[in-house]
Amino acid sequence: MVETTARVTVRNATDQPLLATFEPWCETYELPPGAEYVFEATSRRVGQLTVEPGIGTATVYAWDACIGRVFDAAGRLVDSLHVRTP
Numbered sequence: 001m002v003e004t005t006a007r008v009t010v011r012n013a014t015d016q017p018l019l020a021t022f023e024p025w026c027e028t029y030e031l032p033p034g035a036e037y038v039f040e041a042t043s044r045r046v047g048q049l050t051v052e053p054g055i056g057t058a059t060v061y062a063w064d065a066c067i068g069r070v071f072d073a074a075g076r077l078v079d080s081l082h083v084r085t086p
Helices: none
Strands: 004-011 018-023 027-031 036-043 050-054 057-061 067-072 077-081
Touching (some): 004 057, 027 067, 027 077
Parallel strands (some): 018 057
Antiparallel strands (some): 018 027, 050 057
16 A cells, blocks of 8 residues: 655744644654754655644644654654554
8 A cells, every 4th residue: 555755844943942742642852943853754544744833832743544753954863653643
């Protein structure tokens, strides 16, 4: 079965740390000023990632049946979330 992968980049353009949470895994990452992370979700179901910005925060939402990965700006793996979302 073919899988769909979606990616979104979250950039911290402020001079303060930014807390980025990847849902539904409830994993939070602190991005220093000027940093960016790439959030990736893969699933057998078609979907897309959405980002909800807040003050000092950003929440990235995945869709059903995904696994997730997070990369830094250099493409290095920061975290691998292998538990598929319900």
